[in-house]
Amino acid sequence: MSAAISQLAKYNAKVARSRATSEPAWVRWGLITVALLFLTLFLFVPLAAVFTEALRKGFETYIAALIEPDALSAIKLTLIAAAISLPLNLVFGVAAAWAIAKFDFKGKSVLITLIDLPFAVSPVIAGLIYVLIFGLQGWFGEWLIDHDLKVIFAIPGIVLATIFVTFPFIARELIPLMQAQGKEEEEAGLVLGASGWQILWHITLPNIKWGLLYGVILTNARAMGEFGAVSVVSGHIRGLTNTMPLHVEILYNEYNYAAAFAVASLLAFLALITLALKSYIEWQSNRVAISSNTAE
Amino acid sequence: MSIEIRNIKKEFGSFTALDNVGLDVPSGELVALLGPSGCGKTTLLRIIAGLESPDSGSIHFHGVEATNRDVREREVGFVFQHYALFRHMTVFENVAFGLRVRPKKLRPTEAEIHRRVHQLLELVQLDWLADRYPPQLSGGQRQRIALARALAVEPKVLLLDEPFGALDAKVRKDLRRWLRRLHDELHITSVFVTHDQEEALEVADRIVVMNQGHIEQIGSPQEVYDNPASPFVYKFLGNVNQFHSRVNAGQAHIGDIALNLNAHHTVQDSDALAYVRPHDIDVYTEKNGDQALQAVVSYIHAAGPLVRLELQPENNADIIEAEITRERFRELKLDQGSQVYLKPKSVQVFLQ
Amino acid sequence: MAKKHKPHNVLPGFNLSLGYTLLYLSLIVLIPLSAAFLKTTELSFAEFWHTVTTPRVIASYKLTFGASLFAAIINAIFGLLTAWVLTRYTFPGKKLVDALVDLPFALPTAVAGIALTAVYSANGWIGSLLEPYGLKVAFTPLGVVVALTFIGLPFVVRTVQPVLEDLEAETEEAAASLGANRWQTFRRVILPALWPALLTGFALAFARAVGEYGSVIFIAGNMPMVSEITPLIIITKLEQYDYTGATAVAVVMLILSFLLLFAINGLQWWSSHRHSASR
Numbered sequence: 001m002s003a004a005i006s007q008l009a010k011y012n013a014k015v016a017r018s019r020a021t022s023e024p025a026w027v028r029w030g031l032i033t034v035a036l037l038f039l040t041l042f043l044f045v046p047l048a049a050v051f052t053e054a055l056r057k058g059f060e061t062y063i064a065a066l067i068e069p070d071a072l073s074a075i076k077l078t079l080i081a082a083a084i085s086l087p088l089n090l091v092f093g094v095a096a097a098w099a100i101a102k103f104d105f106k107g108k109s110v111l112i113t114l115i116d117l118p119f120a121v122s123p124v125i126a127g128l129i130y131v132l133i134f135g136l137q138g139w140f141g142e143w144l145i146d147h148d149l150k151v152i153f154a155i156p157g158i159v160l161a162t163i164f165v166t167f168p169f170i171a172r173e174l175i176p177l178m179q180a181q182g183k184e185e186e187e188a189g190l191v192l193g194a195s196g197w198q199i200l201w202h203i204t205l206p207n208i209k210w211g212l213l214y215g216v217i218l219t220n221a222r223a224m225g226e227f228g229a230v231s232v233v234s235g236h237i238r239g240l241t242n243t244m245p246l247h248v249e250i251l252y253n254e255y256n257y258a259a260a261f262a263v264a265s266l267l268a269f270l271a272l273i274t275l276a277l278k279s280y281i282e283w284q285s286n287r288v289a290i291s292s293n294t295a296e
Numbered sequence: 297m298s299i300e301i302r303n304i305k306k307e308f309g310s311f312t313a314l315d316n317v318g319l320d321v322p323s324g325e326l327v328a329l330l331g332p333s334g335c336g337k338t339t340l341l342r343i344i345a346g347l348e349s350p351d352s353g354s355i356h357f358h359g360v361e362a363t364n365r366d367v368r369e370r371e372v373g374f375v376f377q378h379y380a381l382f383r384h385m386t387v388f389e390n391v392a393f394g395l396r397v398r399p400k401k402l403r404p405t406e407a408e409i410h411r412r413v414h415q416l417l418e419l420v421q422l423d424w425l426a427d428r429y430p431p432q433l434s435g436g437q438r439q440r441i442a443l444a445r446a447l448a449v450e451p452k453v454l455l456l457d458e459p460f461g462a463l464d465a466k467v468r469k470d471l472r473r474w475l476r477r478l479h480d481e482l483h484i485t486s487v488f489v490t491h492d493q494e495e496a497l498e499v500a501d502r503i504v505v506m507n508q509g510h511i512e513q514i515g516s517p518q519e520v521y522d523n524p525a526s527p528f529v530y531k532f533l534g535n536v537n538q539f540h541s542r543v544n545a546g547q548a549h550i551g552d553i554a555l556n557l558n559a560h561h562t563v564q565d566s567d568a569l570a571y572v573r574p575h576d577i578d579v580y581t582e583k584n585g586d587q588a589l590q591a592v593v594s595y596i597h598a599a600g601p602l603v604r605l606e607l608q609p610e611n612n613a614d615i616i617e618a619e620i621t622r623e624r625f626r627e628l629k630l631d632q633g634s635q636v637y638l639k640p641k642s643v644q645v646f647l648q
Numbered sequence: 649m650a651k652k653h654k655p656h657n658v659l660p661g662f663n664l665s666l667g668y669t670l671l672y673l674s675l676i677v678l679i680p681l682s683a684a685f686l687k688t689t690e691l692s693f694a695e696f697w698h699t700v701t702t703p704r705v706i707a708s709y710k711l712t713f714g715a716s717l718f719a720a721i722i723n724a725i726f727g728l729l730t731a732w733v734l735t736r737y738t739f740p741g742k743k744l745v746d747a748l749v750d751l752p753f754a755l756p757t758a759v760a761g762i763a764l765t766a767v768y769s770a771n772g773w774i775g776s777l778l779e780p781y782g783l784k785v786a787f788t789p790l791g792v793v794v795a796l797t798f799i800g801l802p803f804v805v806r807t808v809q810p811v812l813e814d815l816e817a818e819t820e821e822a823a824a825s826l827g828a829n830r831w832q833t834f835r836r837v838i839l840p841a842l843w844p845a846l847l848t849g850f851a852l853a854f855a856r857a858v859g860e861y862g863s864v865i866f867i868a869g870n871m872p873m874v875s876e877i878t879p880l881i882i883i884t885k886l887e888q889y890d891y892t893g894a895t896a897v898a899v900v901m902l903i904l905s906f907l908l909l910f911a912i913n914g915l916q917w918w919s920s921h922r923h924s925a926s927r
Binding site for chain 1: 657658659660661662664665666668669670672673676677678679680681683684687726729730732733734736737739743745746747748749750751752753754755756757758759760762763764766767772773774794797798801830855856858859860861862866879880882883886891894895898901902905906908909910913
Binding site: 187202 | 347368372376377378382383393397398445446
């Protein structure tokens with residue numbers, strides 16, 4: 001039914017855009033052509049190039065590049081980094097959104113700006129700051145050596161850098177959503193005798209699940225694809241501290257283009273899945289919004 | 297369970313929401329908190345529920361201090377203005393929620409929960425909607441489900457925030473009557489907030505009229521309507537004509553006419569505001585006796601059970617409104633521009 | 649302090665959630681970032697100034713900020729156009745195009761870098777078309793602009809699109825009924841309403857471009873004084889174990905980025921308040 005309603009809304013919108021508020025056909029098609037040409041030059045052609053280059057030397061070379069041990073260990077490390085940073089940022093995102101959206105306190109807007117900080121920091125600098133703390137000459141450098149621990153040029157450094165660059169995504173998605181939903185439902189749960197965790201689990205989380213998923217997907221895409229920050233802290237040790245994007249770089253610099261593009265195509269494929277999921281979630285949450293609006 | 301409210305104060309920043317409010321709600325009564333928006337009525341309701349805490353003052357439930365008692369332990373049912381139904385749960389799950397979140401020891405069995413929920417859904421006459429989701433319901437249905445959900449935990453007190461505010465006129469009337477009947481059946485102490493005087497007058501046992509953070513008057517609907525304690529209550533409870541008058545020895549003088557009052561017998565020549573309801577004004581076409589206001593009919597609203605006249609008096613600029621029956625209107629054969637004589641039947645004065 | 653600003657709110661978990669938020673924020677972001685500023689105190693101001701103003705570093709600022717500005721302008725113009733076309737017109741494959749606009753958010757920057765290099769190098773699909781006209785893109789500053797345009801592409805589209813969707817047809821009809829032609833309506837009615845969003849999108853694209861590394865280094869050629877971006881300078885200094893030098897340049901970038909962030913927040917505050925005041 002909601003689909004029919006949105007169809008109707010679209011139809012109405014079209015009717016409303018009567019002669020007075022639309023452009024002549026030649027302007028319309030001219031603008032569409034220019035926009036598509038721009039997108040083709042900057043988006044579609046490069047995307048197509050990834051897959052073409054990957055398959056240039058045939059399917060066998062392609063597969064070989066993907067199942068080679070160094071590639072496999074890069075894939076594994078990428079998955080590990082994402083698997084650790086994702087839940088940590090998820091918990092942070094929910095906690096931050098709960099505090100910011102459901103309560104009033106001084107310095108709230110400053111806090112929101114601080115959460116945004118990692119967006120404004122160059123990935124290279126994100127890597128650098130961890131080197132300054134955990135690197136050989138860093139604050140904890142000697143202590144780490146004494147205890148035979150390694151952060152920089154090892155997996156913990158890569159995870160830290162990944163957490164930093166994906167830090168705001170989930171929180172940024174949830175804060176406006178939870179602010180818009182208000183706190184009446186949570187209060188209703190409270191009056192009915194639910195505990196804090198019961199409210200979070202049974203009322204708040206189901207209400208924000210699409211926004212949460214959206215944030216998780218964006219975080220995951222960025223976590224798996226991060227290059228600059230990870231590049232600084234990784235040390236580029238083949239088979240040990242190379243993530244997929246770093247592996248792509250190494251292959252590329254060795255003029256092994258087919259293999260570089262093969263691994264790149266895997267990442268590009270992941271990006272396309274991300275976009276598909278994103279569109280699906282947008283469609284879903286839109287549908288929910290429409291159905292709850294029309295029943296008023 | 298009775299509620300006693302003592303000296304409640306509440307400020308939001310520099311805004312005083314409640315200024316030293318005291319109120320007793322006897323057990324089993326249905327009480328309306330009536331006032332314009334921003335008068336503090338919703339804040340008071342939320343303080344009773346424990347959703348806000350007062351800056352000072354105390355709340356007692358059945359004589360026991362409950363000011364610092366947690367919402368969850370107050371045993372109140374709260375119906376929110378926009379219902380606050382859980383969007384992702386079915387109607388059944390919504391109503392069952394309060395029972396299911398109880399600690400294991402106190403939680404009824406699943407069969408018992410089923411029985412109770414269906415009983416409540418029958419009570420609100422919506423048993424057939426058990427498997428729907430809130431967005432699929434109409435406003436009136438949501439309202440009744442919210443009520444069923446609040447009743448599911450067997451509250452000792454039922455609190456409703458603008459229960460009919462978001463509904464259209466027709467549904468609103470039906471639900472009002474239905475709530476009245478439900479209350480007569482259950483006899484649970486109930487407090488509801490409204491800005492609609494008609495709603496309060498029709499539904500409540502007692503009305504608490506609030507303005508700018510304090511209580512103006514408490515009384516039965518008839519008391520409040522017939523004997524408003526202040527100009528504010530008078531104006532808030534319906535259309536009213538305001539006259540400047542002088543009061544002297546139990547008589548109010550408006551222009552040339554003098555009206556007998558049953559108060560102010562000892563007052564000597566004091567300025568006062570006099571209020572007359574439109575239906576308390578008699579309209580004549582002939583001057584009989586000398587005590588009448590002379591006016592010209594400037595507009596006639598004849599659609600409705602009563603005919604409303606806008607009258608321009610000779611002596612002052614303010615329009616006077618009068619309501620007369622259709623029968624009387626036909627008798628008088630009034631037209632726009634007709635000359636008429638007015639006589640207030642009853643008047644309420646407030647000394648200045 | 650907690651007592652004084654006690655939230656008038658009965659929902660549980662305020663102290664826990666805010667406490668955790670502040671702890672995590674401090675550990676992951678604030679303390680590490682302050683490390684960068686502390687590190688520069690090892691240098692005297694003269695040394696610091698010398699490090700961040702050598703001709704090679706200055707050239708990199710010029711390239712980074714110049715190319716970012718140029719790319720953000722391209723994105724502002726074509727992003728507005730794309731948002732317009734996507735909200736106002738229908739054409740086959742529109743939904744797919746709409747979804748793909750976000751590709752630069754989802755595609756790892758290194759992949760974007762090698763793909764753009766392959767396409768825009770002299771023997772690439774597009775590069776080979778431009779070559780006969782003497783136009784070289786890859787391994788020149790122009791290549792940097794191309795990469796930065798790619799990664800900033802979604803920002804303007806995604807900030808302008810919702811505003812464009814929410815514009816009421818009535819205001820445009822009103823303009824038409826008052827005798828405005830379509831171009832006048834656009835200039836005087838639609839564009840002013842889009843300004844805050846457009847400016848925000850522009851600033852976001854610019855900010856993102858300034859810090860970008862992955863997509864640029866492949867296509868830039870990385871020649872000192874010509875096509876070397878500031879983030880690469882930091883990396884180079886790091887590889888030479890010149891930590892203080894790297895940090896000094898990083899601090900300059902950080903300060904500029906923070907100024908940008910505040911400008912963006914200010915913009916959003918301004919536009920939301922402008923909005924609420926007009927309602």
